[in-house]
Amino acid sequence: MATFKVLxxxxxxxxxxxxxxxxxxxxVINLIxxxxxxxxxxxxxxxxxxxxxxxxxxxxxxxxxxxxxxxxFKPPTSKGAHKSWDDYLCDSAAVVKSEGRGxxxxxxxxxxxxxxxxxxxxxxxxCERIDHIADMRRLSEACITPTGSVMTWVSPSQIALxxxxxxxxxxxxxQFMDLHHHANxxxxxVSQDRLYNPEKVIPPRPTITNxxxxxxxxxxxxxDMDLLSTWRVxxxxxxxxxx
Numbered sequence: 001m002a003t004f005k006v007l008x009x010x011x012x013x014x015x016x017x018x019x020x021x022x023x024x025x026x027x028v029i030n031l032i033x034x035x036x037x038x039x040x041x042x043x044x045x046x047x048x049x050x051x052x053x054x055x056x057x058x059x060x061x062x063x064x065x066x067x068x069x070x071x072x073f074k075p076p077t078s079k080g081a082h083k084s085w086d087d088y089l090c091d092s093a094a095v096v097k098s099e100g101r102g103x104x105x106x107x108x109x110x111x112x113x114x115x116x117x118x119x120x121x122x123x124x125x126x127c128e129r130i131d132h133i134a135d136m137r138r139l140s141e142a143c144i145t146p147t148g149s150v151m152t153w154v155s156p157s158q159i160a161l162x163x164x165x166x167x168x169x170x171x172x173x174x175q176f177m178d179l180h181h182h183a184n185x186x187x188x189x190v191s192q193d194r195l196y197n198p199e200k201v202i203p204p205r206p207t208i209t210n211x212x213x214x215x216x217x218x219x220x221x222x223x224d225m226d227l228l229s230t231w232r233v234x235x236x237x238x239x240x241x242x243x
Contacts, residue, residue: 001031001064003076006044008053020076026066032095036061039103039119041095041146061120063105065093070105072120083122085109094144095119098165106148106164108139114150114164126164133160 001024004016033042035058042060061080062073067089072080093107104125105117112131117124134142135153142152147163154160208217 001028001062001073006049006052014049014052022073022075022077024064024066024071026068028064028066029090030063030065030093032063032065034061034063034095034103034119035059036120040097063095063119065090065105065107067091070107070117070122072122081120081122083117087111088113091139092142092144094146096144096146096148096164098148106144106150108134108142108144108150108152110136110139112136116164128164130162133162 001022003019003022005019007015007017009015034040035042037059042058048056048058060075062075064071064073067085069082069084070090070093071082074080088109088111090107090109093105095103096106097103103119105119105122107115107117108130109115112129112134113127114130115124116126130150130152133152133154135155138153142150144150148165149161149163151159151161208219
């Protein structure tokens with residue numbers, strides 16, 4: 001991992017100067033820059049980069065996650081906390097924020113679990129199984145959001161969204177995990193949301209003749225689209241309701 005200093009030049013531009021190199025012995029899954037003082041993400045936003053001219057400085061660290069372990073770097077050196085995964089490999093990881101508990105490192109592991117670790121000590125604070133929900137063969141394609149929601153494949157054509165901090169929201173009789181309280185809760189409150197309305201009659205598929213096809217007639221006309229748009233789904237809630 002190479003660290004570069006971004007310095008303002010005299011002509012109004014910026015230059016990058018190599019400051020140091022740190023070795024990581026395994027494939028890097030995710031590199032996460034953090035503000036060591038606030039715990040939030042240390043991103044190179046335009047306002048932060050523009051503050052370099054006035055002497056603004058971010059006390060940043062970098063979390064490097066690999067399949068076999070995790071290390072916190074203090075650029076440009078390689079000193080910092082280090083955590084090796086024991087008998088499992090990490091497929092996906094991200095830093096998330098929980099309400100009232102600050103920031104944690106959450107990872108999805110090949111032994112069928114999701115684990116949360118404290119920052120900067122990298123102490124395990126929670127573990128729950130997800131192999132009954134997620135497709136373990138595609139766990140590396142899962143997405144972990146900054147709020148702790150995990151979107152992962154559950155079948156070749158289906159995905160699931162759950163939150164590791166256990167907000168209690170689910171789509172349909174869904175199971176969620178609470179890493180802080182080590183709870184695995186299944187509630188039977190069935191949602192009224194549906195992906196289709198079985199009482200609606202689906203319009204017939206638009207068709208054309210061979211002569212129409214040869215002459216360049218379109219398959220679907222604007223009138224056909226208007227007809228299809230009347231087949232609406234009632235009671236369908238936006239995805240943001242569950243985030």
